Amino acid sequence: MDNNKNQYAAIEAILFAAGDAVTLDQLSTALETDKEEVKQLVFELQKKYEEEDRGIRVVDFDNGERYQLCTKTEYYEELIKLVNVPKSHSLTDVLLETLSIVAYKQPVTRVEIEKIRGVSSAHAVNKLVEYNLITEVGRLDAPGHPILFGTTDDFLRCFGISSMDDLPDIDPAKMADFRKEAEEEAGVINVEV
Amino acid sequence: MDNNKNQYAAIEAILFAAGDAVTLDQLSTALETDKEEVKQLVFELQKKYEEEDRGIRVVDFDNGERYQLCTKTEYYEELIKLVNVPKSHSLTDVLLETLSIVAYKQPVTRVEIEKIRGVSSAHAVNKLVEYNLITEVGRLDAPGHPILFGTTDDFLRCFGISSMDDLPDIDPAKMADFRKEAEEEAGVINVEV
């Protein structure tokens, strides 16, 4: 039997059965194959799923640290006719705003979030924790040891990204864009930001 | 795009997302395709899953009234490696005590073991049976016909002896010695029992 094929099938079986994300370590242990090879196998499997016009695909999180199966978005139409769409918590603007701060600034404390938003954010933070989109990732080494928040795997799934690298750019370049925009509008340059 | 291929993908996506069994009616509705055709499609899909050395397959219930995805049994081994965290097994003091009683007093019932140990020993006995160090060797001819336990061949192998004759003597004479010893220590005078 083609050994590689079996490995693909084994990965598919594992990912299917697990339901949740499976770590590269777990796959490597289950397949008794070293991690680099597993990574390569999954990569090829991902391509197979693409090519063969399959209904599912393999998503990877954190650059191949964790893998999970999910349906292709193309079949959403068929799915909603049948599968009870788990009414995903509607993320209000407040929650999205708070979430974007956590996503880009993590690990971040509630106080830092509030400083950026200019408004108390306890409720929003609690809701996001409740939705398992953010979670405590540690404590700040400061008086009171405030909780540091970071995003979860559910965050990645919810926004269809595989790692924080896939977040839309809002780095200094984006900031500069905003400034340029504003400057162009007014033709003034005078504040150091 | 090949229409059939898309239908296969749609079925795969639906079955994957549903998790549970999906009825032919539901599939027919979701695909907007009549039932006979859907049946044929699923049949072909089943064959694809077989042929392509895939890790999952479509099982059907009630002659194609309901369908569900499941892992191929060939890959159970990998799943077991994924799910089962290898536990380290060793003889705890409790197990050791229980084993020594079975070794030297066999055949012996659980009640007798408990009488000697002074505590209930069901868990320890079960564990030793699970480890195949002791096993049922018969039934006591008494009310309830309690199980008599004795040591196994694995026991002999593990302790590097070839038969129970190789056990350090704890024959009745020896047992009496033990008791005597114990009684002496306890300050009880030497009494013939």
Next chain:
Amino acid sequence: MARTELDIKLNDFEGPLDLLLHLIDKNKFNIFDIPIVEITDQYMAYIDAMETEDMDLMSDFLVMAAELIAIKSKMLLPKEEEVKEEEEEDPRAELVKALLEYKVYKYASYELKDMEIDASKSFYGKEAIPKEVKNYEEPVDPAEVVGDVTLAKLQEVFRALMRRETDRVDQVRSKFGTITRDEIKIEDRMIEIRNDIKGLKSINFKTLLGRHHGKINIIVSFMAVLELMKTGFITVRQDEIFGDIVIDSLE
């Protein structure tokens, strides 16, 4: 400003920064050169018209109002020498920085919203571990379990157990209550022994036991003998260690 223009609840804004960005946008102000007097006036008008029962939110808006007023007064202060002015920081700098940073995350949150809509079209599966796998128990290698436990160790454990078992029985001595529930009581046995040996010169303890077999009986008999000795009905002799115990009646 007409009341109708303000007919937006403050709850419609995420916070004071959101409101300020709205005002800047609406008035087409330059964010780097905000006309502080004007924006403060408009801001205050919103606050006055504010309908919110959320005191937390209200206080956040009020804090910003105070800040705006502080900036305004700083800017209205008479300027010192020309040279100094260039080095002096614009009182609005902090606010602008905050507004820009906030705007960045607000922008990002819109992007996230779009991404969420797309991502929600993918479905994840449920755990589907077959029962056989779930219930599977790894067969344990007995050799691994035994490890380096030797036969000698096993024997040692057994010896210790036997010793402990005797100890446990001996402890009964301190728990007469539990014995009295048995057929024989020490008191009864004392009477029996007194009757048995009455008129006899002496009797061997083993003979005395007679039909009284069993550990408990031996112990109870022995305790009874000790008791009778204490109360002066008998004396007890033992010529050598582990030798026979001979009981002499004093009655």
